[in-house]
Amino acid sequence: MQGLSIGEVAQQTGLQPSAIRYYEQMGLIPKPQRHNTRRRYDPKVLQWITLINLARKAGFSIAEVQTLIHGFSEDTPPSARWRSMATTKLTQVAQQIHDLQQMQVVLNHGLQCQCLRLEDCRISNQQGCHEQCEEADQT
Incomplete structure (x- = not known):
């Protein structure tokens, strides 16, 4: 199978799987492909999670992280x-x-x-x- 399982993403980022699912639900990370009903994340999701973690360390709320990611025109x-x-x-x-x-x-x-x-x-x-x-x- 290609891509990373939610467990692999969790292990590499130090997040709980529930946090990864929450980020997915909030649109902070791209939705993974599904293989036999199991999530398979593109490895680039690790970069997105690093960005989210950095923003959170800077004191940004989840809503502010959403603004950072989606609140600007794509060419910004x-x-x-x-x-x-x-x-x-x-x-x-x-x-x-x-x-x-x-x-x-x-x-x-x-x-x-x-x-x-x-x-x-x-x-x-x-x-x-x-x-x-x-x-x-x-x-």
Whole structure:
């Protein structure tokens, strides 16, 4: 039989067969030929999966990978596709970094909290909750 079985593709890519079937269903990889009801993938499917894995490592969702692969005219070179997608993704990553930094501030304030009751706690205060907690504790 020609082509790769789904097990061979899974072994060579490190994916589960269910992920390969999902990629196929989503149109991310070409549909395989069938021989006696068994999938037989063209070896080029490995290149497609490498591309998908790279895009996923860059933080792209499955929907964004679909856009990368199918969301441009066929004559759009890969460099233009990546540039367009990366510009948008970098904006999102910058926002996520900001959000994570804010999360870190809140968590660090939480580490310093000495409140005795949740009702008195004001971790969202930029100076931490000590001052307000001490006031509440004195009452």
